[in-house]
Amino acid sequence: MPDLHTLLQNNRDWADSISAHDPEFFRKLANQQSPQYLWIGCSDSRVPANQITGLAPGEVFVHRNVANIVVETDFNLLAVLQYAVDVLKVRHIILCGHYGCGGVQAALENFRHGMIDNWLSSIRALRRIHHLELDALAPDDAADRLCELNVLAQARHIAHTTIVEDAWERGQEIHIHSWIYRLDNGIITPLAPPIHQSIESLPVGTVPPAVDEFPDSA
Ligand code: ZN
Numbered sequence: 001m002p003d004l005h006t007l008l009q010n011n012r013d014w015a016d017s018i019s020a021h022d023p024e025f026f027r028k029l030a031n032q033q034s035p036q037y038l039w040i041g042c043s044d045s046r047v048p049a050n051q052i053t054g055l056a057p058g059e060v061f062v063h064r065n066v067a068n069i070v071v072e073t074d075f076n077l078l079a080v081l082q083y084a085v086d087v088l089k090v091r092h093i094i095l096c097g098h099y100g101c102g103g104v105q106a107a108l109e110n111f112r113h114g115m116i117d118n119w120l121s122s123i124r125a126l127r128r129i130h131h132l133e134l135d136a137l138a139p140d141d142a143a144d145r146l147c148e149l150n151v152l153a154q155a156r157h158i159a160h161t162t163i164v165e166d167a168w169e170r171g172q173e174i175h176i177h178s179w180i181y182r183l184d185n186g187i188i189t190p191l192a193p194p195i196h197q198s199i200e201s202l203p204v205g206t207v208p209p210a211v212d213e214f215p216d217s218a
Helices: 004-021 025-031 049-053 075-087 102-108 121-129 131-135 139-160 162-169
Strands: 037-042 060-065 092-098 175-182 187-190
Touching: 004 025, 037 049, 037 075, 049 060, 060 075, 075 092, 075 162, 092 139, 102 121, 102 139, 121 131, 121 139, 131 139, 139 162, 139 175
Parallel strands: 037 060, 037 092, 092 175
Antiparallel strands: 175 187
């Protein structure tokens, strides 16, 4: 494990390498950010948004919490979402979960973990709603499936916020993506077509099949 001095030296080396490639990079970035993407992901240290998508500083606005949960009473998330939608005018909101999520695993376990159990209550609700499907699977497969169901549910929660509903009503173009990252191979897989309009009319619990989000780029 590197010590703190190493972290600071790494930072100097990184800044030097960026400036060597583009001497104006940091000066331009300090004046303005205009990312096209809002990333809502898990706090897990193994899922760093910029690194796994190859995006540079300034290209993605990021919010992370344990198990990438979107709760309509979370003022932290709502403040990030409103700034991203109303001020930055991002065109894509990426809800990215990951297989092997400790938060999702905790929601599957029948014992107390502490405060986190309150935070994970919406995932335990998903577990109850989908118990027939989950109970029929082996434990590891059930955990993976609950990770996927959590991504799909939290993406729908974004679509249901007044912030996104109002933006669509104004004619603002926003696509909400449901992605999942696999820790053991580093691959992101889209789980459903992007949501680009109000989903009020969709039946509750609708889970579209997995799709290739970029069929022409394969
Ligand atoms: Zn996680």
